[in-house]
Amino acid sequence: MAVSFDCFGTLVTADRPGEPWAAVASALADRGVPVPDDWAAAYRQSHREYDPGREAPLDEHVRLALASRGVDVDRETAREATLAAFDGPVSRRPGAAAALAAARERGPVAVCSNCSVPGLVERTLARVGLDADAAVTSVDCGWRKPHERIFRATADALGASVAELCHVGDDPRTDGGAERAGGTAVVEADPDLARIADRLRDGEGSPC
Template sequence: MALSVDLFGTLVDADRPDAPWDAVADSLAARDVRVPDDWEAAYRRSHREYERGREAPLDEHVRLALASRGVDVSPDTAREAVLAAFDAPVTVRDGARDVLRAAHDRGGVAVCSNCSVPGLVERTLARADLGPETDLGPDSVVTSVDCGWRKPHERIFQAAADALGVPLSELVHVGDDARTDGGAGRVGATSVLLDDASLATVADRLREGSLC
């Protein structure tokens, strides 16, 4: 058995901007990028069609939104601006460290997270002192923006299983969202939802060997 764990809402709680277009606009302006007068309208509009289940990288969306208003920005600048806009303080949830500690005692551990902002999951783990370089950090980090597919698509769970070197049938995924995290159970893995078991309970079941 190997464990994958959702990040936002499961291991950590993070502050999110109420108006993300404004946060991105401020971050772009700080990098001397001209922000269009109708930026909110440009930001909120879709500028590309994606296959169902595909991740839409936010830095790509921002570049397309700017381009629709005649503003060119480099991929690196867009990526830096988007990351800075969403890189906010986080709170480690009660029981999160206990789950990771118990999971490491049982086998491989991955963080498997939906996130459209490149680098944000890694930055959030570092802020929480839960990065791969720490004793409790995951063996692997699998994000939708990197693998290209969002939970509940099978491919992101398969990516987590592959990263941990186990078949999908031996992957247990813990998360807080029945629609996305619960998808693990619908594609051949095992899903454990926090609606049904607290993090403390998950940690106890890991130690007992009764999680799946």
């Protein structure tokens, strides 16, 4: 069996900026990028069409929004600014470490997360001292949960088939996609990770 966990809302709790355009503007200004006067409007506008299920990388969106106002910024600066804007306070959810450890006793473990900010999931896990055998994010693989391709990518990263994958998350709309992809989904609005860890250790009482 291979197990994957959603990141935000399942393993960790994170403070998100109330006005993301303002957080990005501040991070851009810190890096010497001139921020347009109508940046809030530019940030809210769509600057590229994406196929259904595709992830829209935030750093790309920021570069396109700036370009629409005549401001050029290189990819690395845009990437650094978007990561800095969303790299806010985070904390482990109760039982997170125990759930990962119990899952690892059963087989390989991954974090499978929707996230449009490159590097944010990895940075978040490192900050709270959690690790997994693989971290599969929508911004890296190109597809958002519930699309089956992100679950396939997660199974592939663990050397398993989708049928062997059990995914644990908090959102039935996105995390529930594991079942439609051919795997198993354990979805709770407020996951009791300590209980899930116990069930994983029990084997017969496995949530998967």
